[in-house]
Amino acid sequence: MTPEVDALVVAGRARLDAAMAGRSAWPDDSPWLREAVAALPRDLFAPDRLWRWDGHAYVPVDRAVDPAGWVGELYADQDAAAVTQVTGGLPSSSLSAQGVVVDMLDSLELEPGHRVWDVGTGQGWSTALAAWRAGPGRVVSTEVDPGLAAFARGRLAAAGVDAEVVTGDGTAAVPTGGRFDRVHATYAVERVPWTWVEATRPGGRIVYPWGRLGHVALTVADDGQSASGWVQGLAQFMPDRGHTLTAPAGAAGAAGFAAVRGTGPAEAEHTVHRDLAPLRDDWSLRFALRVAAPDAVFTTGTDEDGVSAWVHDGARSWAAMSARPGRAVVVHQGGPRRIGDELLTAWDQWEALGRPVLYDYGVTVTPGAQWAWVYDDRSGPHWPIGRTTAAAAVG
Incomplete structure (x- = not known):
């Protein structure tokens, strides 16, 4: 990068760090995240071309042509994702908003030595942050797009991160090597693939974006036959590539x-x-x-x-x-x-129901059924996941 771009990037990093500190968005329970983001900032994993919605279409923002615009897209706001790929006029990959990435990794309750499956590599940023915490050789990431997988491998290597990137469909194929302590998905699914539960050890944790809004942390039961947990926060992610991509x-x-x-x-x-x-x-x-x-x-x-x-x-x-x-x-x-x-x-x-907030909701997954619930999985109202009508809740 040129000195001009370097200065803009450094200023952007500092601005976003301070904004998150001002909103108490750096989690107290996971102080390692602020250190990891400082050591592996998002610009190290951003392509030279980003995309901006101008109200009518996505237009390119190139680092070489418009460095201030490029940095502005990348460090606009803690809640703003940076679109990194457009397919057929619609976004197909992005660097997720920094605040959401931090929130989801905090929900993962990641510890050194954990074996992690990062589902949906994208540009490799969340893979790098997870590896910073878990340790060398402890993170395997799956990316269905061969071009993105190759890009992420290059950026991870350049950043000195020891993590494996496998090209494949993360909703179906599980990496070899045994069960994982943590599964972290970076694309939205409506229903959790049962393969994710099977790939996680009993007591392990799965954090994923749920549909169009919200992310959830599940804990796998001791018998491995179910996983259940609470909604952790709001999040909007790219969907599984098997679903239609949506415009803004x-x-x-x-x-x-x-x-x-x-x-x-x-x-x-x-x-x-x-x-x-x-x-x-x-x-x-x-x-x-x-x-x-x-x-x-x-x-x-x-x-x-x-x-x-x-x-x-x-x-x-x-x-x-x-x-x-x-x-x-x-x-x-x-x-x-x-x-x-x-x-x-x-x-x-x-x-x-008393106007429950999003943190009052949870999700349970079994081999044959999945449902959302409010207040309590056993006694609270619940809704089957995957149906197409808004019938009254069961329970």
């Missing part, structure tokens, strides 16, 4: 709704009296709706009448909830499901 929320929501809505008339209409602002502002509500109606994609907009919302299931069902004066909301719906009513019913249920 604002663009995907509008475009996705228009595609599902079509041009035909609504099939049902009714009026409810409700302020839809919490759909925009309350992340505990948004998470609860994600649990109860996992395939419901919604966006919001605000005008002089209040907050309106547009909901679809990515297939055939849609709802437009239009704010009117006096907290009235006109709900137009179409398709085989009344997905707007499903969303409102799930909202009512969340209210009846």
